[in-house]
Amino acid sequence: METTARRLVPAAVAAASLLLTATACTGGGGGSSAKSSDGGSAAPAPSVSNDLQTDYQNTVKAVLPSIVQITAEGSLGTGIVYDTKGDIVTNAHVVGGAKSFQVTLSDQSKTLPASLVYSYPANDLAVIKLTSPPSGLKPAVFGDTTKVQVGQIVLAMGNPLGLSSSVTQGIVSAVGRTVSEAGTQENPQGATIPNMVQTSAAINPGNSGGALVNLSDQVIGVNTLAAVDSSGSGQAPGIGFAIPAATVINLADQMIQSGKVTNSGRAALGITTRTVVTQGGSSGAGVVSVTPGGPAATAGLQAGDVITKLGDTPIDSAATLSAALASEKPGDKVPVTFVRDGASRTVTVTLGTLG
Structure with missing residues (x-):
């Protein structure tokens, strides 16, 4: 099944939304990490009491202090x-090309300067750091991705349309989605993000970088994308996507410890591509460099080569090549079929790691 989605552009400026493609893929919701971001013990398994309203209120009270507003070059995220x-x-699309930011805490008591630690557009994640962190900061607790289940109640927390500390509710609609984003100035090839959590909780521009939270006060994902109607008539309600907590923990820890992503765990060919049409009329991923x-x-x-198949998967665009690679692992040996000078050829490639 194929649907269209759009990146949750920052709320404070008028900006054209980028078209994205989301496709279902096999596999679960990612790794099995459970972590308190301040180095504490693993979070317990999610549970829901009988008093649902009290659960909502308690979760908002527990998690909302960990949600901040980021101002980057006049836009809000x-x-x-x-x-x-x-x-x-x-x-990553919240920070864009900026290096410095203003961060407003959830209680609106302070606006604090921050600087970029690292931005990793390939997975649309970034880490920024407060210049002078105040005492009493409350880190979020990130939940165990393997325990995320379809039908699980979740809350989306963020700053949609600049409305600070907003909360919406829904359920986990699906796990294991692969979403391919269109290119940006910082990442011309776009990003293909595997194992995303799909949710019915309302997420809007300004929610980017916010938290998708279960009723055990755990962040299970970072809200990133909202779907649009395939006809282009507008945003499709009830279809949004969040980067799973296991991915967030893995990449954020690398950025903080090394100042970059040292091992994405994702496969790559070591090329840049664009969608092209061959002389025979078929389309594929044209190798640019x-x-x-x-x-x-x-x-x-x-x-100049045009890739038309990766393994058994037909490739008709740069986006489908990225999506196909998202299901592979570094070190895998895969046949790559391509067209050169009008003739089809196949070679076996040992996949590297996406930088």
């Missing part, structure tokens, strides 16, 4: 306090 040292996780010494170069792929 959302972030989640990750640790007591002032690290805040958000979306090849990383010297990378997997594709080692296998003999060249700029």
